[in-house]
Amino acid sequence: MQWANAVVQGLLLGGLYALLAAGLSLMFGVMRLVNLAHGALAIVGAYLGYVLVQKTGLPPFATIIVVIPLMAAIGWLLQSTLLNTALNKQALAPILVTFGLAVILQNVMLQLFTADYRSIQVGDLAGASIQITPDIAIGVFPLMTFVVGVIVIAALQQYLARTKTGRAMRATSDDREAATLMGIDNKRIYALATAIALAIVGIAGVFIGIKTQFNAYSGDTYLIFAFEAVIIGGLGSLWGTLAGGMILGVATTVGAQLLPSSGTLLADLVFLAILVFLPTGLFPKVVNG
Amino acid sequence: MSVTLSDSTAANRARVQRSTRASLVGLVVSIIVVAALAYGPYAFLSKGNQQNLTTLFIYIILGTMWNLLAGYAGMVSIGQQAFIGIGAYGIVYAADILGLGLWIGLVLALVISGIVAYLVSFLAFRLSGGYFAIGTWVIAEVIYLITTQFDTLGAGAGISLTTFRGYKPEIRIAVVYWIALAAVVVAVAVTYLLLRSRLGAGFTAVRDDATAAATLGVNVTRSRRIAWVVAAMGCGLAGTLLAMTTLNVQPGSVFKIQWTAFMIFIVIIGGIGTIEGPIIGAIVFYALERYVGDVGFWYLVILGIIAIAMVLFLPKGLWGLISRGGRLQLFPTGLRLATPLATPLATTTSSPTSGTPPTTSAEDL
Amino acid sequence: MALLEVDSIDVFYGDFQAIYGMSLSVDEGETLAVIGANGAGKSTLLKTIAGLNSPRSGDVRFDGTSIATLPPHKRVPLGIALTPEGRRMFPSMTIEENLLVGAHKARPGPWNLESVYATFPLISDRRSRLANNASGGEQQAAAIGRALMCNPRLLLLDEVSLGLAPVVVQQIYASLPTITAQGTTVLVVEQDVMHALRVADRVQCLLEGRTVLEGTPSELTRDQIASAYFGI
Numbered sequence: 001m002q003w004a005n006a007v008v009q010g011l012l013l014g015g016l017y018a019l020l021a022a023g024l025s026l027m028f029g030v031m032r033l034v035n036l037a038h039g040a041l042a043i044v045g046a047y048l049g050y051v052l053v054q055k056t057g058l059p060p061f062a063t064i065i066v067v068i069p070l071m072a073a074i075g076w077l078l079q080s081t082l083l084n085t086a087l088n089k090q091a092l093a094p095i096l097v098t099f100g101l102a103v104i105l106q107n108v109m110l111q112l113f114t115a116d117y118r119s120i121q122v123g124d125l126a127g128a129s130i131q132i133t134p135d136i137a138i139g140v141f142p143l144m145t146f147v148v149g150v151i152v153i154a155a156l157q158q159y160l161a162r163t164k165t166g167r168a169m170r171a172t173s174d175d176r177e178a179a180t181l182m183g184i185d186n187k188r189i190y191a192l193a194t195a196i197a198l199a200i201v202g203i204a205g206v207f208i209g210i211k212t213q214f215n216a217y218s219g220d221t222y223l224i225f226a227f228e229a230v231i232i233g234g235l236g237s238l239w240g241t242l243a244g245g246m247i248l249g250v251a252t253t254v255g256a257q258l259l260p261s262s263g264t265l266l267a268d269l270v271f272l273a274i275l276v277f278l279p280t281g282l283f284p285k286v287v288n289g
Numbered sequence: 290m291s292v293t294l295s296d297s298t299a300a301n302r303a304r305v306q307r308s309t310r311a312s313l314v315g316l317v318v319s320i321i322v323v324a325a326l327a328y329g330p331y332a333f334l335s336k337g338n339q340q341n342l343t344t345l346f347i348y349i350i351l352g353t354m355w356n357l358l359a360g361y362a363g364m365v366s367i368g369q370q371a372f373i374g375i376g377a378y379g380i381v382y383a384a385d386i387l388g389l390g391l392w393i394g395l396v397l398a399l400v401i402s403g404i405v406a407y408l409v410s411f412l413a414f415r416l417s418g419g420y421f422a423i424g425t426w427v428i429a430e431v432i433y434l435i436t437t438q439f440d441t442l443g444a445g446a447g448i449s450l451t452t453f454r455g456y457k458p459e460i461r462i463a464v465v466y467w468i469a470l471a472a473v474v475v476a477v478a479v480t481y482l483l484l485r486s487r488l489g490a491g492f493t494a495v496r497d498d499a500t501a502a503a504t505l506g507v508n509v510t511r512s513r514r515i516a517w518v519v520a521a522m523g524c525g526l527a528g529t530l531l532a533m534t535t536l537n538v539q540p541g542s543v544f545k546i547q548w549t550a551f552m553i554f555i556v557i558i559g560g561i562g563t564i565e566g567p568i569i570g571a572i573v574f575y576a577l578e579r580y581v582g583d584v585g586f587w588y589l590v591i592l593g594i595i596a597i598a599m600v601l602f603l604p605k606g607l608w609g610l611i612s613r614g615g616r617l618q619l620f621p622t623g624l625r626l627a628t629p630l631a632t633p634l635a636t637t638t639s640s641p642t643s644g645t646p647p648t649t650s651a652e653d654l
Numbered sequence: 655m656a657l658l659e660v661d662s663i664d665v666f667y668g669d670f671q672a673i674y675g676m677s678l679s680v681d682e683g684e685t686l687a688v689i690g691a692n693g694a695g696k697s698t699l700l701k702t703i704a705g706l707n708s709p710r711s712g713d714v715r716f717d718g719t720s721i722a723t724l725p726p727h728k729r730v731p732l733g734i735a736l737t738p739e740g741r742r743m744f745p746s747m748t749i750e751e752n753l754l755v756g757a758h759k760a761r762p763g764p765w766n767l768e769s770v771y772a773t774f775p776l777i778s779d780r781r782s783r784l785a786n787n788a789s790g791g792e793q794q795a796a797a798i799g800r801a802l803m804c805n806p807r808l809l810l811l812d813e814v815s816l817g818l819a820p821v822v823v824q825q826i827y828a829s830l831p832t833i834t835a836q837g838t839t840v841l842v843v844e845q846d847v848m849h850a851l852r853v854a855d856r857v858q859c860l861l862e863g864r865t866v867l868e869g870t871p872s873e874l875t876r877d878q879i880a881s882a883y884f885g886i
């Protein structure tokens with residue numbers, strides 16, 4: 001029954017992966033920008049949460065309320081200065097600039113916090129669990145992560161489908177030039193998309209900080225997970241991203257049971273297998289914009 | 290190769306050529322420099338300097354290979370460390386474990402790098418742009434994780450290269466130095482010849498506009514695959530050199546993504562899309578690492594800032610400055626007109642410029 | 655007073671010059687048709703008025719103020735809307751969502767979902783169809799509707815008839831009087847001269863980036879137009 005338990009834990013872990021992936025997916029969807037600094041930015045969120053708990057004594061989950069606007073502001077600034085400039089340059093510029101940004105962020109964090117692993121302490125909650133069957137226990141914290149992941153994905157989905165700005169974002173994604181003819185300022189839309197993306201990855205960061213130990217280099221793994229969830233789910237589908245995250249989560253936890261020494265190998269292989277057999281992912285976008 | 294315009298008199302004939310006076314000078318100077326470097330260990334190069342230059346040569350090879358991928362074939366890979374690792378483990382496996390000795394081991398390591406690259410290209414090429422970049426990284430992670438599963442390869446602990454046992458240290462250092470020098474010459478020459486071939490023109494076309502190139506009959510995927518395999522073999526070569534210099538292959542060290550970060554910095558600083566750029570970039574990068582490297586982690590922060598600034602404001606890198614925007618070419622890969630034509634349009638050469646977007650054609654009006 | 659004045663503009667694509675010192679003006683409430691063969695510079699002219707191209711020299715004035723340097727998204731709130739060539743619908747969105755995006759920077763006025771559907775019955779029962787799956791005629795009607803949603807003072811229509819069946823073109827042109835009746839100024843670009851002549855108060859014919867003929871449809875003879883159109 002440890003397998004069933006691994007599967008359940010994996011499905012819950014999918015919520016965290018979806019939180020990590022949603023922003024990556026949004027930025028790619030709206031402006032075709034693959035943000036290689038996405039993982040490092042998740043760790044920025046984790047450190048923000050950590051510092052807030054240390055310095056202000058805020059309860060760990062309350063830090064999210066501060067982290068969200070902070071990360072959104074960073075996102076807005078980043079997009080309106082650096083990334084919008086990069087998007088206007090040669091084709092490779094955005095990839096190279098976000099890669100450079102990842103290196104900068106990683107090393108600044110390393111300088112500020114050393115290479116020691118940190119984590120955000122939540123006390124008893126970390127170990128609390130609900131016993132479902134004698135063999136399967138659902139941790140309260142993993143369950144919270146999952147629920148937050150689903151809520152964020154659903155909210156983002158509704159935002160894009162129902163609001164005026166959400167529609168403007170989709171229009172810009174479909175045809176940037178035609179969108180400007182509707183009076184849409186694409187630079188503003190891009191800044192907003194990145195602000196939302198970073199706000200979400202900031203939430204993911206705080207959950208990472210609570211779930212596990214992290215240091216400046218931990219972002220690399222999370223960028224890969226986020227990317228794999230997006231591709232498994234199919235580009236441009238948010239619910240697909242959640243499903244992709246859950247598949248990846250199961251692959252991670254089952255993989256850890258099978259081959260404890262090789263960490264994420266099984267998850268990576270599942271990803272590669274999907275790339276071979278379902279190159280457009282599980283939920284391909286019907287329309288190519 | 291000449292293109293004749295309407296006027297048939299010889300003076301008005303537009304001749305297309307590659308070599309310029311600068312490129313001839315470049316070739317002569319390169320030969321002299323390589324000859325001097327080859328003679329160096331007998332005369333003016335200390336053991337320490339031979340080791341330093343070996344490191345520099347590894348950087349030049351890495352930069353040249355990443356430039357071939359990104360600068361010419363338009364593919365940003367952040368997974369080249371996969372092939373550095375395969376090269377390093379490959380030479381240990383072939384030379385020591387299979388007992389084939391240094392030279393066959395070296396060749397076999399390159400062949401393995403090439404074969405693995407060919408096979409994984411079918412995975413990686415399903416992705417494009419930024420997702421291709423992360424995809425190559427995932428593949429590198431998988432290769433790293435699989436490598437550490439084998440106890441014969443030392444699992445997670447790493448393995449030593451023993452083929453140099455019996456060499457005196459100074460002989461070993463000199464031999465590795467010469468191999469590295471030969472490797473640089475081969476890597477640069479292969480890249481240069483590849484770009485001068487018909488395939489090279491295809492690369493440039495693919496990078497500038499893959500769709501347009503495809504309609505013109507350039508086999509885009511084939512061109513990319515060749516660039517990918519060659520770049521992998523080049524990185525494999527650098528990996529064998531790393532194994533030869535450190536004599537010990539650590540999985541966490543040969544497979545680290547920092548190698549690719551170094552390649553990117555080298556190419557961006559030197560100038561993407563030129564043969565000369567990565568060479569200049571490697572020299573500057575090596576000098577920075579040597580003399581500024583002690584400021585610790587801030588060094589990488591500064592490198593990151595420089596790289597971003599260069600991508601945005603000096604996209605042709607230092608070589609772009611030196612060559613006055615590409616007019617001076619020591620290793621010309623494109624064709625240029627020997628006799629300028631009357632119209633200003635025709636004076637532009639087909640020399641590579643960094644991925645400019647296709648301009649609106651008259652038919653779109 | 656003229657609502658739109660284009661004052662001797664030169665427009666380039668790189669080194670290629672598409673428009674040579676062209677001038678035109680459109681009065682408030684007027685419908686001007688710009689006709690010409692393929693490559694005459696018609697679409698370039700409309701793109702320049704909408705802000706997608708900027709003139710290298712000359713000026714574009716709207717309601718007396720120069721707009722030559724304004725980006726396209728800042729021209730929409732002034733009341734300039736373009737239905738671009740090829741319609742450029744947002745393919746992953748429904749017809750109705752496309753219309754709603756058109757109202758992103760809407761000015762007050764008569765146009766809303768209801769009045770657009772009333773004017774274009776072709777799309778009124780296709781509201782929830784993805785634009786990508788709509789027929790050419792439905793897309794064209796929706797594209798015009800989308801431009802109307804911002805309640806423009808000046809509507810720029812580019813090649814409305816292109817690639818559509820004659821019946822559909824008839825249907826769409828039949829809606830034009832409803833639009834002009836609201837006081838909207840219209841600048842229509844067409845290769846289909848007969849349609850242009852029927853709806854226009856004035857016609858201007860372009861050839862290779864220059865104006866070669868202008869007048870009211872009643873003044874101009876068929877031969878004059880034919881020779882101006884083909885440059886013979």
